[in-house]
Amino acid sequence: LGAGGALGMSLLWAGKTTRDGRKLDPPLPMSPDCGKPQQLNRIVGGQDSVDAQWPWVVSIQKNGTHHCAGSLLTNRWVVTAAHCFKGYVWFSRASRWIVQLGELTLRQSFWSLRAHRNRYRVKDIIVNPQARGKFHDIALLRLASSVTYSKYIQPICVLSSTFMFLHRSDCWVTGWGVIHENMVPLPPPYRLREVQVTILNNSRCRELFELPFLRSSISFDMLCAGAENGSRDTCHGDSGGPLVCELEGLWYQIGIVSWGVGCGQPNRPGVYTNVSLHFDWIRMLVSRNDMPRPDPSPVLLFLTLPWAPRLLGPA
Template structure:
């Protein structure tokens, strides 16, 4: 009996079928919302599927190519990039909407972009949307979240064929501590209010080149939430240089304004808030 996926499936819940630095292979369909953004046919960045028409990624993935969507396409439902298989789907990009506060000239805040697909995709057990965190969600330091991607396995070393999606558990790092690690002197705030830091101060495990735009995923109750977008760091897996992520807690309302049908989840038990935000 084939698995039937509803037209608008519940977000953030894989329907399991029975290299990130220091990471490990993921299993097939473990993260069915992760997409590969291809530039001229080659893996360029990752992104996360929000609905059947929208992907969210990092704005810096498009830098000077915002007005050239035809160079890009999106590969959904792939696990091994080198052998995506017949169940994957490839779709063109209609247009890219970077956050209005993003500046491509400097490493900056608001490193988030929404990608409109050329046509709606079909959901399957390999292609499902992820949830956004609602206003009840807090991510205290040491919360364990996960990143995944097809990026380099260390600086200058691409993920070898067949390029199996890598995953890595990363704890959230206290924002004040992260600010101090990346401190550049007065008036040069490297870590802004809309950034999250996660990873390991000792280095050795981190996101790397080619992982940009992919998800920082945290499980709240039984849903996976898109808490952040892989944005930047200094080097890959270097000591006291944890990964820096664009926070979806900070940009959720902007995404909600544009993306019809994006699903929010969280737990409202401790917030006293009964309505959805």
């Protein structure tokens, strides 16, 4: 990313604060390119997506099979759910995992050759060190090579706070999961689905889940979204996918599909990992691993140059 783009985004967000007065960090990546789909047409109760509408959505695959969804943060990083890798991280190499970008359909065909150019191997799987079951359900994937952005592949923005999205009824979630809790799969060619959901505050969500076997299930790093009548929800196979909302012309990821009770049940909204509460962890990993290697120290060069002829040998 160019320095001018990063500076422009930083200046744009310099004066923004949360309701309690905390400074609002710029979105990740700090680039004017994030959160801008080229197509702006507007799961359970959902509908098929169209090309370039959700260019940050990725399919995470193992052995050629869709396993979870995720979203592109930068040209080297994908964010998804930690539970997608339960039982896998210690027993399989990261390079066996593939991330597919820029494609709406999971089934490859002669007419879908673009997908073969938009598959990237995973270099590292980094699960949040606090992840335990449903809690802190977030992981980052570092890709083995840099993604090339296009009309169909763009990063999503993330923020350090999501208070401005509470009670919004026009946020969206996408996925390739089953379309009924009876495990009815997507029909071929397995096209990405989208559904519009309402963001619930955690107090209301805790009320809806106030059952003996679910008590205290909604933690501080979760948020709930869906429809209280159960008509709009995610389901099995949607895990790791992004919950996104639009604000002032940009799209922001506020949640990661995490868990739920059944699919599309009344008074049981979907539960998502609150991305903003992991903003610092994401920023630390992305910035630390994407920093360019510094130039050699002038002192080191000074000490090694006199020895260069001896090291290189006679001409």
